[in-house]
Amino acid sequence: MKDNILRYLRENELIAPGATLVCAVSGGKDSVCLLHMMLSLQDELQITVEAAHLNHRLRGAESDRDEAFVKSLCESLGVRLTVSRADVLSRCKQTGESVEEAARVLRYQFFESLGKPVATAHTQDDNLETVLLNLVRGTALRGLCGIPPKRGKIIRPMLCVSRAEVETYLEQHALSHVEDSTNASSLPLRNRLRHEVVPLLARENPKLSGSVFQMCEILREEDAYLDGAAASLLRLAKLPDGGWSCRTLRDAPDVLLLRAMRQLLSELSISKPSRAHVEALMRLVVGKDGSQSVTLPGGKILCRSYDKLAPDLRESPASFAPKKLSLDDETEIPELSLRVSCRFVKNFEKSMLSPCTFALRYDTIKAPKDLLIRPRKQGDEIRLPGGRKTLKKLFIDRKIPASQRALVPVVTDGARVLLVYPFAVSSEHGAQPGEAALLIQFMHEKEYIQKEDTQ
Structure with missing residues (x-):
């Protein structure tokens, strides 16, 4: 040993x-x-x-x-x-x-x-x-x-x-x-x-742990090789005046392009992008020539202008306009490239949840038809299992930069905060299995790529 x-x-x-x-x-x-x-x-x-x-x-x-x-x-x-x-x-x-x-x-x-x-x-x-x-x-x-x-x-x-x-x-x-x-x-x-x-x-x-250990060593070598190949692809696609060539990127196999896009996002200080963000970026790269953009976490924007992919250095939105959530319909928040759906279910099941889907207990909501999605306001609080917490403290704990806090969607039924996406659901209003619930779903993937007027 x-x-x-x-x-x-x-x-x-x-x-x-x-x-x-x-x-x-x-x-x-x-x-x-x-x-x-x-x-x-x-x-x-x-x-x-x-x-x-x-x-x-x-x-x-x-x-x-x-x-x-x-x-x-x-x-x-x-x-x-x-x-x-x-x-x-x-x-x-x-x-x-x-x-x-x-x-x-x-x-x-x-x-x-x-x-x-x-x-x-x-x-x-x-x-x-x-x-x-x-x-x-x-x-x-x-x-x-x-x-x-x-x-x-x-x-x-x-x-x-x-x-x-x-x-x-x-x-x-x-x-x-x-x-x-x-x-x-x-x-x-x-x-x-x-x-x-x-x-x-x-x-x-009987030698299961040793067999899996050997498998992991092999897979780590393959994983490192793919990382190196993705880094080489990004270097090859780099343009002299900055940005990357979409034509070079889209010639790569999808498995390599996926890794290259994750590495590109890491270069932009987006360390844990969702699968939806990465796939939206891939669609931007392989799509038809023209001008399009992808909005990323923190309000960062990647633009494609014909063959060139580059960060948009223009300022991202400082906030967004409050919107009433429509029951059994979708609400669009264009500033965030976000759509939000709200639907009633009689018997909630945990299988209905996802990283972008949350369940609110129906009978605790004062006016289900008057739910509002808005930026945070001064003094906003949410009840968590350990007690009440201000949204300011929640954002500090989650290390959300002050410049980005007004971009975080907050769902309310008036004065009460029910949900802060994607960080917390109020412990007073989270639905349990078998209860009537409102399912709130936040959808990025279809709205992240936005056509721009090229006239």
């Missing part, structure tokens, strides 16, 4: 000689193994090993027990330890994130604050669960690549070993650990996959 991890570290160039490596230690099996293993390798790697522990304060006395255990472990091993505490539940109330997501964000913020390379204890089994999670939720090639060995300053030296190998290592070295009681819960999807789905698959292939 030691030789396997050492080879994996060197093959992937995960840590440089002379570096100080911080091991993230929760006190569980994997992280205890990680710390002990990296200490045994520090002379060969010519590194210094430290440890860090974040107390998420989610399990009361059990969380404090974990912290005390890690302190004792590091003291016995002579390892420098950095400990911090996080208020996960407060973040959930502020942002509306799930407990798992809020904990993950705070954990990686803590790692970033250390200012050094950080090793986490992910194993082949964690990688397998991640791939299955992505499959269940729906994914493209990148989601099948699993957990990368390195991302920024975060490295995963133990991705090449299984959980069973970790347990054997702990037994051989008489290493103790603590158990997280929530790992036995069947509520998180990851746990259900671990306890129910993986054992069934492992009956067909």
